[in-house]
Amino acid sequence: MQNNYDFDLSNMPNEFRLLVEILKMKNDKSIGSFKELLTNTDWEFFLQLTMHHRVYPLIYSKLKNVDERLIPKYVIEKLYQDYKKNTFKMLFLSAEMENLSRLFNENPIRHLFLKGPVIAFDIYGEISLRTSKDLDILVPKTDLNRVEELLLSYGYEREELQDIVGKSRHHITFFHPQKKIEIEIHWRLNPPPLKEPSFNELWNRKRVSTLTKYQVYFLGEEDLFLFLIAHGSRHGWFRLRWLADIDKIIQNKVIFSKNSLTLKTYQHQHLGGKANLLIEHTLILASVLMNTRINKEMHSKAVGKQSRKLAHLAINNIIEKGNLDINEAKFKKNPPFSIKKNLHRSFNIFLYQLSIKSNLQKFNYLMKLLKPSSADTRTLKLPKSLHYLYYPLHPFLWFWRKTTNLYKNREY
Numbered sequence: 001m002q003n004n005y006d007f008d009l010s011n012m013p014n015e016f017r018l019l020v021e022i023l024k025m026k027n028d029k030s031i032g033s034f035k036e037l038l039t040n041t042d043w044e045f046f047l048q049l050t051m052h053h054r055v056y057p058l059i060y061s062k063l064k065n066v067d068e069r070l071i072p073k074y075v076i077e078k079l080y081q082d083y084k085k086n087t088f089k090m091l092f093l094s095a096e097m098e099n100l101s102r103l104f105n106e107n108p109i110r111h112l113f114l115k116g117p118v119i120a121f122d123i124y125g126e127i128s129l130r131t132s133k134d135l136d137i138l139v140p141k142t143d144l145n146r147v148e149e150l151l152l153s154y155g156y157e158r159e160e161l162q163d164i165v166g167k168s169r170h171h172i173t174f175f176h177p178q179k180k181i182e183i184e185i186h187w188r189l190n191p192p193p194l195k196e197p198s199f200n201e202l203w204n205r206k207r208v209s210t211l212t213k214y215q216v217y218f219l220g221e222e223d224l225f226l227f228l229i230a231h232g233s234r235h236g237w238f239r240l241r242w243l244a245d246i247d248k249i250i251q252n253k254v255i256f257s258k259n260s261l262t263l264k265t266y267q268h269q270h271l272g273g274k275a276n277l278l279i280e281h282t283l284i285l286a287s288v289l290m291n292t293r294i295n296k297e298m299h300s301k302a303v304g305k306q307s308r309k310l311a312h313l314a315i316n317n318i319i320e321k322g323n324l325d326i327n328e329a330k331f332k333k334n335p336p337f338s339i340k341k342n343l344h345r346s347f348n349i350f351l352y353q354l355s356i357k358s359n360l361q362k363f364n365y366l367m368k369l370l371k372p373s374s375a376d377t378r379t380l381k382l383p384k385s386l387h388y389l390y391y392p393l394h395p396f397l398w399f400w401r402k403t404t405n406l407y408k409n410r411e412y
Contacts, residue, residue, distance in 0.1 A: 007288050007312065007315065009288075009315070011316075011319065012319060013045070013319070014041060014042075015041055015042055015045045015046040015049055016049060016319060017037055018034070018037040018041055018046060019046065019049050019050065019053070019055070019059070019240070020240070020289050020290070021033075021034045021037060022059055022062050022063065023055060023059070023062075023240065023244060023290060024290060024291045025062045031063075031066055031070060035070070038070055038071070043072055043074075043075050046075070047075060047078055047079070050079065050082075051082070052239070053239050053240035053241055054131045054239050054240075054241040055240050055241050055244060056079055056082045056083060056086070056131075057082075057083050057087075057128055057129045057130065057131060058129055058130075058244060059079055060076070060079035060080055060082070060083040061083075063075075063076060063079065064076060064079075083128065086128065087127070087128040089132075090117050090120065090127040090128060090130075090131075090132060091117075091127070092179075092181075093116055093117050093132060093134075093135060093181070094117040094127060094211065094212060096135065096179065097113060097116055097117060097118060097135055097212070097216060098212040098213070098214045100135070100137065100183070101113075101212075101214060101215065101216045101217070102214050103150060103154060104137075104139075104147075105215070107146070109139060109143050109146060109147060109150070110139065110140060110143070110199070110203055110217075111137050111138065111217065112137070112138040112139075112202060112203065112206055112217050112218055112219055113136070113137055113138075113209075113216060113217065114136040114137065114138055114186060114189070114218070114219065115132060115134075115135070115136045116132045116134070116135045116136065117132065117211060118209045118211055118216055119132075119218065119224070119245075120132065121209060121210075121211040122207075122209065122218065123245055123248050123249060123252070127211070130241070130245070133182065134181070134182035134183055134184060135182075135183040135184070136171070136183070136186060137183060137184070137185055137186065138186045138187070138188075138189065138199065138202070139185060139186070139187060139199075140187070140199045141187035141188075141199075144172070144187055148172070148174075148185075151174050151183075151185075154176075155176050155177075155178060155179070156174040156175065156176050157174065157175055157176070157177060158172065158173070158174055159172075159173040159174065159175060169191065170186055170187065170188035170189075170190060170191045170192065171184040171185060171186040171187070171188075172184070172185045173185075189202075189227050189230070190227075190230050190231075190234065191234075192364070197223070202219065202220070202223055205219075205220030205222075205223055206218065206219065206220060207219070207220055207221070224249075225246075225249055226279075228242065228245055228246060228249075229246070229278055229279060229282050232246070232282065233278050233281075233282065233356050234353075236313075236314060236317040236318075236321075236349050236352050236353070237282075237314045237317065237318055238317055238318055238321040240289070240318065243282075243286055243289055244290065246290075246292070247286050247290040247292045250286065250292050250293070250294060251292070251293075277306060277307055277310065277356065278356055280304060280307035281307040281308075281310035281311045281314065281356075284307060284308060284311040285311050285314055285315065288311065288315065289315070289318075306355075309355070310352065310355055310356065313348055313352040313355065314352060316348055317348055317349055317352060320348070370394070371391075371394070372390035372391055372393075373394070375401060376390050376393065376394055376398075377390070379397045379400060379401055380393065380397055
């Protein structure tokens with residue numbers, strides 16, 4: 001695989017290489033340039049990868065007219081079924097997004113949709129090409145109580161797991177038991193102590209989506225771009241969907257057009273002291289895995305040694321996490337190997353997370369690791385009278401999750 005940074009990608013599974021090559025396709029005729037990847041493909045593993053990376057809608061859109069002699073018919077049919085289910089889900093979420101927007105406007109509460117159908121429509125031009133598990137909405141912190149009252153009266157229930165151990169987060173989760181819809185109400189874009197613009201600044205740069213008849217507000221161009229970078233970096237870019245978003249935004253020339261505001265204006269507000277590093281290594285990843293074309297100015301910035309090191313860690317994380325999540329059953333037959341692999345992956349993620357943080361953020365991150373989390377309550381349910389035990393049990397529960405890969409199907 002050719003790229004501008006000479007990364008060694010020889011450890012990529014054949015199916016992963018095929019996946020990224022298809023994502024880079026401009027039309028179905030270009031599949032002929034990598035026919036050799038099609039001959040030794042484990043198609044079941046390939047389908048699992050499309051699901052793990054949440055790119056099956058994009059893959060289907062690129063393969064639906066490809067010759068059946070190249071791609072087995074059952075593969076296309078499976079992709080179509082997943083694509084269709086996702087389209088229905090995104091339509092359902094779109095309707096709820098419009099309802100919630102009307103609810104908040106009528107009360108009135110300022111709000112910005114961070115993800116979901118509105119982002120899919122903005123980036124890809126249609127909601128069917130991107131997946132979304134829930135709706136994320138940013139509101140001023142001063143309106144949180146009013147928002148909660150509204151949602152409870154609208155049929156939503158607050159998820160209490162996140163409050164059991166008394167941890168402060170940057171969002172609250174609500175679930176509608178009848179509609180089976182989950183929403184996250186954010187009062188920050190990212191977890192503290194990451195610096196970011198105030199809600200008023202974001203509100204002043206907001207856009208109005210043309211997806212729905214009723215007005216739906218979402219982030220401005222640069223704000224969305226940098227939010228996606230921060231989100232992908234926070235999770236180690238383990239889903240290719242996030243890089244596909246970045247690639248498409250750059251393709252659309254939203255960020256790099258002459259009429260657009262420059263990233264330099266916002267990067268320190270959004271991403272803190274290591275803003276340049278986050279942007280640079282993201283551009284490297286997009287170039288290496290998506291063949292994203294970036295302008296000369298950005299290319300000249302994305303050559304630093306530390307940026308390349310971060311990109312290398314992220315690529316290893318992307319490949320290893322996908323392999324381990326999908327092949328968990330195979331590894332269970334050889335527990336020591338599974339534990340070793342999972343711990344090695346966890347260490348790489350830990351190293352990556354530390355590398356992208358300032359010294360203050362590193363300190364807060366390390367302190368956070370010592371405290372119980374809502375994941376602990378999902379791993380081991382204790383009665384309320386014994387919740388104090390989560391503190392001494394936290395390291396053991398963490399070790400259990402990392403070695404058994406308990407939450408492999410969690411969506412982001």
